[in-house]
Amino acid sequence: xxxxxxxxxxxxxxxxxxxxxxxxxxxxxxxxxxxxxxxxxxxxxxxxxxxxxxxxxxxxxxxxxxxxxxxxxxxxxxxxxxxxxxxxxxxxxxxxxxxxxxxxxxxxxxxxxxxxxxxxxxxxxxxxxxxxxxxxxxxxxxxxxxxxxxxxxxxxxxxxxxxxxxxxxxxxxxxxxxxxxxxxxxxxxxxxxxxxxxxxxxxxxxxxxxxxxxxxxxxxxxxxxxxxxxxxxx
Amino acid sequence: xxxxxxxxxxxxxxxxxxxxxxxxxxxxxxxxxxxxxxxxxxxxxxxxxxxxxxxxxxxxxxxxxxxxxxxxxxxxxxxxxxxxxxxxxxxxxxxxxxxxxxxxxxxxxxxxxxxxxxxxxxxxxxxxxxxxxxxxxxxxxxxxxxxxxxxxxxxxxxxxxxxxxxxxxxxxxxxxxxxxxxxxxxxxxxxxxxxxxx
Amino acid sequence: xxxxxxxxxxxxxxxxxxxxxxxxxxxxxxxxxxxxxxxxxxxxxxxxxxxxxxxxxxxxxxxxxxxxxxxxxxxxxxxxxxxxxxxxxxxxxxxxxxxxxxxxxxxxxxxxxxxxxxxxxxxxxxxxxxxxxxxxxxxxxxxxxxxxxxxxxxxxxxxxxxxxxxxxxxxxxxxxxxxxxxxxxxxxxxxxxxxxxxxxxxxxxxxx
Numbered sequence: 001x002x003x004x005x006x007x008x009x010x011x012x013x014x015x016x017x018x019x020x021x022x023x024x025x026x027x028x029x030x031x032x033x034x035x036x037x038x039x040x041x042x043x044x045x046x047x048x049x050x051x052x053x054x055x056x057x058x059x060x061x062x063x064x065x066x067x068x069x070x071x072x073x074x075x076x077x078x079x080x081x082x083x084x085x086x087x088x089x090x091x092x093x094x095x096x097x098x099x100x101x102x103x104x105x106x107x108x109x110x111x112x113x114x115x116x117x118x119x120x121x122x123x124x125x126x127x128x129x130x131x132x133x134x135x136x137x138x139x140x141x142x143x144x145x146x147x148x149x150x151x152x153x154x155x156x157x158x159x160x161x162x163x164x165x166x167x168x169x170x171x172x173x174x175x176x177x178x179x180x181x182x183x184x185x186x187x188x189x190x191x192x193x194x195x196x197x198x199x200x201x202x203x204x205x206x207x208x209x210x211x212x213x214x215x216x217x218x219x220x221x222x223x224x225x226x227x228x229x230x231x232x233x234x
Numbered sequence: 235x236x237x238x239x240x241x242x243x244x245x246x247x248x249x250x251x252x253x254x255x256x257x258x259x260x261x262x263x264x265x266x267x268x269x270x271x272x273x274x275x276x277x278x279x280x281x282x283x284x285x286x287x288x289x290x291x292x293x294x295x296x297x298x299x300x301x302x303x304x305x306x307x308x309x310x311x312x313x314x315x316x317x318x319x320x321x322x323x324x325x326x327x328x329x330x331x332x333x334x335x336x337x338x339x340x341x342x343x344x345x346x347x348x349x350x351x352x353x354x355x356x357x358x359x360x361x362x363x364x365x366x367x368x369x370x371x372x373x374x375x376x377x378x379x380x381x382x383x384x385x386x387x388x389x390x391x392x393x394x395x396x397x398x399x400x401x402x403x404x405x406x407x408x409x410x411x412x413x414x415x416x417x418x419x420x421x422x423x424x425x426x427x428x429x430x431x432x
Numbered sequence: 433x434x435x436x437x438x439x440x441x442x443x444x445x446x447x448x449x450x451x452x453x454x455x456x457x458x459x460x461x462x463x464x465x466x467x468x469x470x471x472x473x474x475x476x477x478x479x480x481x482x483x484x485x486x487x488x489x490x491x492x493x494x495x496x497x498x499x500x501x502x503x504x505x506x507x508x509x510x511x512x513x514x515x516x517x518x519x520x521x522x523x524x525x526x527x528x529x530x531x532x533x534x535x536x537x538x539x540x541x542x543x544x545x546x547x548x549x550x551x552x553x554x555x556x557x558x559x560x561x562x563x564x565x566x567x568x569x570x571x572x573x574x575x576x577x578x579x580x581x582x583x584x585x586x587x588x589x590x591x592x593x594x595x596x597x598x599x600x601x602x603x604x605x606x607x608x609x610x611x612x613x614x615x616x617x618x619x620x621x622x623x624x625x626x627x628x629x630x631x632x633x634x635x636x637x638x639x640x
Binding site: 129133135160174 | 577578581582584585588591594595597598599601602605606609619622626630633634637
């Protein structure tokens, strides 16, 4: 019934954190060099489109992280390994951060492109709702003091939220086509030039490394916290 | 159902083992008295037998022909709506238990007749406890699971409650009762859960 | 047994302050805020009224959160309910009906009655009422499921609302569109099915 956390995996990963962080910083430097200096400016939007190299990876990862939370919830139901609920719990703030970053950069990008900080564009709106889904998940963990119970409830909520993402996306898209004039240009161009694709991929990779290092640090902290709490109580 | 058998029961909450290797057998007409310090798992054990918690290890026999309806769980909570009158509370219970009840009869048995139209909020804890054990007479089941029901009762009513329990076991009922203070109850089997704690 | 639980819940709602008069007055008061906060033409009135209907419905359900399972959990009545000879799915269905009748039905009835005040045409009145009917089941199911999972957290309406409101957005979006009742029914069906699993999971968790 009760499965022990295997701290060995986490402790082994612990030694690699500095290495991982160094690698992350180097990749970021290379990515930023390519996206800010090496790549050409967009012929319509000019230099302002360079924020895409931050915006697009964070938007991708914000969705991916919620998928990971949902997956860890599903597997938690099957395996009941506390490590999986710790994974969901440590991923959530990172995902919320990426979503927030995507919202902020989207808004900054919107100012020169649309002439306004915020438009009720389908993507931005769904992102905003996604942010609140993250927030709900985080607050849930926060408000239940018994973490054993919290992991059971959070797993269910993770799945419910994930089922809702496509539904929300669908309805927001539908609402947007109905209520918004079609003059607003889409944030991403349908075909992307190779000279822009390379920096985008490097930046995505850098974001991925960043996510991985944050994740390992957080899950390490949470697992230690859990062990301390259990020692204190029992 | 003639007996209730527990084999090597264990209870694990979170990563904490509350009790383990608990075995006992209760037959019809017997009283099992569970004692133990705070947190020794008395409530957990009763909730396990009531089917709210699955045993972490071991089993409770009979598992098959033992349905929810066979147990009557009266816990530490009174199951009273505090801003409704005593009468309305009884009528809500009668819906849940699917029984027609004689409110006046029950209330006079419990010495609560004058509170019939009062909100249960104004009752003292002892009176609320008396009202909550009224459930034992609304619904009949072969097993009573009583979780610290002597708390708040004065000595006169503790004796009365014991008398109810004896009457019930004489008619072939089975009672599992827990308490953390000393009560004068002639039980057939005594279990001190503290001995099974880890 | 199903019928008994349903009747008991309705009776409890009737006894306590959740009967038709309370929910109805609450809803009407929400909608008559419009003339006070909007002072433009009647066309705005109509569209704001249609939106506010859904906000009123959501508020009525959100304020009810502490009464679905939570109060029974707190005072110990849930122990009795869970030991009745009734499956968790039936408990869920009975809750779905009783919560819907208590908190949504008054609104579904009142909307056609007060819609003339806000210059809705007969057609508009019919579509919004049909939409309300189709969508409110899904919204009720969502509220029940989240509350079954979180019934241990009493007086945490804000947390529960933060969790529930994002799930209500699709209902709101389609709720104000004419002729979208098939989509609303589909959404409701998904919600009712998903909520049935979540609710029985929550009820099982409660025992532990």
